[in-house]
Amino acid sequence: MKSDVKSTLATIPSFYASVLQALSTQGRVINALVLRETKTRYGEHKLGFVWAFIEPTIMVTVFVAFFSMMQQDSQGAMPLVTFMITGILPFTIFREVMVQMQGAIAQNRTLLGFPQVTTFDVIVARGLLEFSVLSVVFVVMLFMVHILGYRVEVEDPLMLLWICVLMALFGTGIGFFFASITPLIPSVRQITTVALGRPLFLSSGLFYTAESLPGFIRDWLLYNPLLHMIEFGRSAFYYEFESTYASWSYVYSWVVCSLALGMTTHQAMRRRAIVGI
Amino acid sequence: MIKLSNISKRYRTSAGVRLVLDDVSMTFPSGKSIGILGLNGAGKSTLIRIIGDAEPADAGRVSCDGRISWPLGYAGGFQSSLTARENARFVARIYGEDPHYIEDFTYEFSELGSYFDVPLRSYSAGMRSRFAFSVSLACNFDYYLVDEALETGDARYKEKFRRAFEERRANASVILVSHNEQTVRRNCDMAAILHEGSLQLYDSIKEAMQNYQILQTRTH
Numbered sequence: 039m040k041s042d043v044k045s046t047l048a049t050i051p052s053f054y055a056s057v058l059q060a061l062s063t064q065g066r067v068i069n070a071l072v073l074r075e076t077k078t079r080y081g082e083h084k085l086g087f088v089w090a091f092i093e094p095t096i097m098v099t100v101f102v103a104f105f106s107m108m109q110q111d112s113q114g115a116m117p118l119v120t121f122m123i124t125g126i127l128p129f130t131i132f133r134e135v136m137v138q139m140q141g142a143i144a145q146n147r148t149l150l151g152f153p154q155v156t157t158f159d160v161i162v163a164r165g166l167l168e169f170s171v172l173s174v175v176f177v178v179m180l181f182m183v184h185i186l187g188y189r190v191e192v193e194d195p196l197m198l199l200w201i202c203v204l205m206a207l208f209g210t211g212i213g214f215f216f217a218s219i220t221p222l223i224p225s226v227r228q229i230t231t232v233a234l235g236r237p238l239f240l241s242s243g244l245f246y247t248a249e250s251l252p253g254f255i256r257d258w259l260l261y262n263p264l265l266h267m268i269e270f271g272r273s274a275f276y277y278e279f280e281s282t283y284a285s286w287s288y289v290y291s292w293v294v295c296s297l298a299l300g301m302t303t304h305q306a307m308r309r310r311a312i313v314g315i
Numbered sequence: 316m317i318k319l320s321n322i323s324k325r326y327r328t329s330a331g332v333r334l335v336l337d338d339v340s341m342t343f344p345s346g347k348s349i350g351i352l353g354l355n356g357a358g359k360s361t362l363i364r365i366i367g368d369a370e371p372a373d374a375g376r377v378s379c380d381g382r383i384s385w386p387l388g389y390a391g392g393f394q395s396s397l398t399a400r401e402n403a404r405f406v407a408r409i410y411g412e413d414p415h416y417i418e419d420f421t422y423e424f425s426e427l428g429s430y431f432d433v434p435l436r437s438y439s440a441g442m443r444s445r446f447a448f449s450v451s452l453a454c455n456f457d458y459y460l461v462d463e464a465l466e467t468g469d470a471r472y473k474e475k476f477r478r479a480f481e482e483r484r485a486n487a488s489v490i491l492v493s494h495n496e497q498t499v500r501r502n503c504d505m506a507a508i509l510h511e512g513s514l515q516l517y518d519s520i521k522e523a524m525q526n527y528q529i530l531q532t533r534t535h
Contacts, residue, residue, distance in 0.1 A: 063411075066408060066409060066411055067408075067409050069408065070405050070408035070409045073405075073408070074394065074397065074401070074405050077397060077401060078394065078396050078397065082396070148392050148393060148394065148395075149392055149394065150369070150392075151364070151367075151369045151385055151386065151392035152369070152385050152392050152406075152409060153367055153368035153369055153383070153385065154409055154410075155392075155409060309371055
């Protein structure tokens with residue numbers, strides 16, 4: 039009995055050592071993968087990193103132009119330019135994290151031949167890169183419109199950051215789910231681009247607030263957790279706006295469920311996802 | 316040494332479940348080059364990928380007292396959109412080696428010259444394997460897993476590799492799988508045969524060759 043305790047005690051330090059060792063390997067691998075992804079995504083074009091800014095900038099410009107032509111310079115007390123930025127950028131974080139993660143296993147299959155590179159690592163590396171790049175784009179865009187003379191005063195920067203993190207985590211859950219099943223069922227890709235892309239783009243409150251909607255449409259759209267998150271994002275950004283419809287518990291339930299779904303599917307499918315059925 | 320204990324692996328194909336490795340147990344001694352012979356489709360690549368932990372086995376475990384390389388072969392684990400230099404750095408980072416050292420060694424040893432900064436997709440098969448072997452030599456593994464590939468490149472370069480591997484033989488072992496008896500005869504000290512899911516190790520190359528020849532004629 040006594041020797042049992044002794045031997046258990048003796049294994050504790052080696053247990054921690056092996057956990058630390060595994061964590062440091064994983065850190066090294068994810069670091070190497072992020073650097074490699076950066077190279078493949080932004081290193082091949084002459085404009086490189088500028089590409090990351092172009093798409094969101096075009097999207098914001100188009101929507102601002104469209105709504106100004108409709109003689110609408112602001113949404114309530116919120117100026118149009120920052121209104122679009124605070125809608126489009128958090129949504130882009132969600133969508134790009136999801137889309138980039140989706141292709142992670144299928145497009146990195148050769149790297150999985152290295153024993154220490156796991157499917158988890160390649161998926162997470164893509165999400166991390168996407169989240170950090172788009173966060174930088176978000177900040178730079180706000181800075182640019184400030185230079186152009188628009189008022190940029192963020193009421194609660196930490197809450198805005200938290201909303202971006204929640205967007206990324208929500209995208210991570212769904213991204214893990216699709217990353218695990220796409221290698222087995224490639225046609226899933228169409229579902230995410232067509233079925234998920236457009237409807238979510240239109241129903242997440244990118245260019246309207248929940249309050250501005252007619253009641254029966256609002257009731258339906260409030261099932262979409264992204265609308266809640268964007269409402270919270272704008273509440274954090276503007277002193278003048280406080281959403282009366284968004285619910286934290288609704289947002290957290292969706293984020294937790296998506297992560298649970300993603301991780302479970304990944305755990306169940308990863309072996310088959312590597313080998314391909 | 317590398318120890319395989321009760322390794323099993325099956326694949327589901329359209330023709331039904333196929334048992335590739337059936338309860339394989341074996342110990343590979345250190346400091347020896349071991350060749351594993353098998354007919355096409357015998358499961359050689361699967362076996363070496365399991366030893367290198369690139370693919371999980373259905374049952375059983377692999378234990379090992381040193382660092383094992385990734386399975387070296389034509390395909391390699393490399394990103395074809397990146398240059399040799401970038402791939403070398405990637406390998407250095409995931410193995411926790413000094414990226415500069417790995418980069419310099421690979422550049423010298425692979426003799427790729429200006430191709431070193433060209434994406435791998437424009438490489439020939441020979442150049443690719445030259446690169447793959449150079450990176451793995453740079454990393455100083457205790458065990459090198461080789462999948463069919465030593466026979467690429469011109470004669471002079473092949474000789475250079477053989478010498479480099481022989482120098483390492485004192486503290487490194489090679490496990491090579493091939494369907495070609497010549498490759499095994501030239502590079503290995505011991506040989507094993509993988510056939511119908513079971514692995515048989517022979518002390519002498521000669522005995523293994525005889526059995527392999529019988530196997531080949533029987534199936535032809």
